[in-house]
Amino acid sequence: MNPIHLLYKMRLPFGIGILLMLFFVDAGYGQDADSNAVAEKPKVKPVKNIFESVWLIDNQTVLVPIKGTFEMDFQHRFGVVKNGYKDFFGLFASSNIRLGANYAPMDKLFVGIGLTKYKMLWDANVKYAILQQMTTGRWPVSVTYYGNMAIDSRGAENFVHFSDRLTYFNQIIVGRKFTEAFSAQVAPSVSHTNVVNGYYSEPGKVSPERNHNHFAVAVNGRYKLKEAMAVLANYDQPITKHKAGNPHPNIALGLELATSAHAFQFFFGNYYYLSPQQNNMYNQYDYTKGEWMIGFNITRLWNY
């Protein structure tokens, strides 16, 4: 059994293991600052640039931009690479696109909206920095909440009630900058969908084929190769087991280039839907079958 399969079988303990590692491994960024503290008593400040972008491939990072920041997101996920030249490794296949706009009206808070091509999903999202990793040992990690509500805006013929259009996503992200170059985070989440498909479990009785709530955990990190260039890795593990249509995990690897106002992320991964609740609940792209896609996230920042 290969290590990835082993992790898949382990499910929750894997996420918990990483979480424990984040809290208790003490070879950290804060440790360096501590050693200086004895001599010069530097001011205790939040650790900066734990990540360069609010995105890390398919997940949010703990980063909440400073007050007055306006941000735009341009995200693409192309078709599967394995078709080869036929659709130029998925780049000419039908792609999924999300356009987003966010603003930080006050410190630690980031609010935004977005529109995704798949299902014409409008999302309204909120992000709040609950705790920030400090330069000395007070808080060894940053903890950020991210949540969204999404509305499927396709034609009324697809729905019985308005509430059938709604899905929700809630996530707690725990992140730490271990060294100047290496940051990692773990992010448990729950996705909720108001309506799920049904099936006839017995004559005349319809049962839901899956739960309305789905738990998952993401583990991801960044390693800086140069000042403005980093490699990214991301893993999403489904936890909830459904009767049918269980989602596949997501493995993604990428490269990030960050400048003063932009962050560019290019990667391979298995998530297509761009909406975290759609990805976590419904991902049918299986890395064991070579179903990888190329994608990118571009963010543009303005400070007002």
Added chain:
Amino acid sequence: MNMKFRLSILGLLLAGSILLSGYGLVSPNDPWPVPEKYQKMPNPVKADASSIATGKSLWNKHCVSCHGKTGKGDGTKAATLKTHPGDFSTAEFKSESDGAVFYKTSEGRKDMPSFKKKIPDQDDIWSLVNYIRTLK
């Protein structure tokens, strides 16, 4: 005769415009007055390894595209600017006080953006000044 006269006037105008445009290209940047408060402001951040590292990181993220890797004003975007970003290796620049460099970085002017919102922690801008001092 008349034609020669006209041609010589035209030639003079052409030469003059070339000279003037050339002069425009090499003219020094406008003086950038710095308020006395900043001229004399001492740098509160010690130029230790940690501060230099912070400054270097900020330099590579925010400054290098115009000012170039070593501060000579030869970054990839420099050619598109109306104002030359200056050469930080010159004696003239080195004679500027830390406070003056802090002020110019914070406030900006014309092509040079203001960084006080992008780099909200003033100590970070002082660290950037410390790193700029290391450029040769």
